[in-house]
Amino acid sequence: MAGNNDQGKPGSKDGPVGNTGQWIRSQSHRYEDGSICIRIEDKLYHLHRSLLLKCSEAMAAVFTIPDGKASEDPNREGTELYPLWLEGITQAEFDDFLNGFLYRVEYQPIPEADKERVFTNLLKLSDKWIVDAGRTYAIKNLEDIVLPPSRRLELAGQFNISHWVLPAVKSILDHKLTDLTRQDRECLGIEVFAIIVRAKEYMDVALKSTANVAPTMTADPSWECTDHKSCIKVWKRLWRDEIGWKLLHPKFPMRLDEILWAAQKFDDPGLSKKCLDDVCRDIQNNVSFFDERIVPAAADAIMQYHYVERGEVGRSGYAQSVESWSVRKKSFRIGSIGCCRQSVPNIGAMIRTFTNDRHDAAAPDMPPLLTAANDRTLMITVPDNAGLKNARGQWFQKRAGWFQKRVGWLSQNERGGFKNARW
Secondary structure, three states, rough: OOOOOOOOOOOOOOOOOOOOOOOEEEEEEEEEEEEEEEEEEEEEEEOOHHHHHHHHHHHHHOOOOOOOHHHOOOOOOOOOOOOOOOOOOOOOHHHHHHHHHHHOOOOOOOOOHHHHHHHHHHHHHHHHHHOOHHHHHHHHHHHOOOOOOOHHHHHHHHHHOHHHHHHHHHHHOOOOOOOOOHHHHHHHHHHHHHHHHHHHHHHHEEEEEEEEOOOOOOOOOOOOOOOOOHHHHHHHHHHHHHHHHHHOOOOOOHHHHHHHHHOOOOOOOOOHHHHHHHHHHHHHHOOOOHHHHHHHHHHHHHHHHHHHHHOOOOOOOOHHHHHHHHOHHHHOOOOOHHHHHHHHHHHHHHHHHHHHHHHHHOOOOOOOOOOOOOOOOOOOOOOOOOHHHHHHHHHHHHHHHHHHHHHHOOOHHHHOOOOHHOO
């Protein structure tokens, strides 16, 4: 039978609640030589104070015996008559903390079916009490368990496990979003799921651009190529017939890392070996576009969201690496992506637009997720509190201005009317 939870808090004005038999004793963790009695909900645990003190400074501050006459007071907290009450913890969580770490027995392995629950509870309490050894042990064992990427991403956000985020995000983005179950979506949460959806949209757009437009041959014609125009024409045809449609296959699409392998197998008399080698070299240097830009940007946006949710002002571990990628002066010319490659770093800012209100209120001095590329970028950064519709409108406006200059369109004011305008 549970006791009165409104009383018995350590340091409460009413003092500790005495044990009159209203609580039950733990059968698995009642040690005769235990030096402290702890109450979790309606259960009493007789444990060794020395083990608790060694866990962390935070636990030492809670379980340290007072000095002087207070240590001889029979009414002090920590005895069976006046057990120390730890609130906000369930019996199942505390049992898993004791069985999985503090009183772990090597020859009694944890059943496979219980490992996720045990080590998740161990991670929760170790994070709460700053038990570094318990946290490390829990993370190590959770890494050995096969967890859905959505669940791993949820734990990474709750307990700041930054090195779990990128692999989990990549695993989710490598599959169709329709494969996510209801439980997966609940683990992610609506805001993290929104980041995933937006990143997936960028990947789809970039993939379609890559599939429909062959990479440009950037190398200058050499003496080995007798007809460079013919090489370009044949290259575009082979790309469309052998790679483009496979990238967009509805059931079994070609992976990006297979593009180079497929291109190297091209064998056509109209395409010189020198031109093929040059364009394959460009593909080899730039085929990791999605992994190096979009996926880390999405991972960083997710970590930023969890930082703000926990009330922490800081940047995730991926911020520095993503910024280093964003400023890299590396030529990228796979299809039409080449014309907007410098806009890709802005994806992080675009992904996080939905968290701007929360971001600005909780951490107004936090640096931006990703810096803008430069004034020449075609896909501009979405301003704070602006919707995706407005962002697309601005993108099309700037794109239209670029297109007008490109094709030689002259406005009505410049030539006196549409009659004299030319395309």
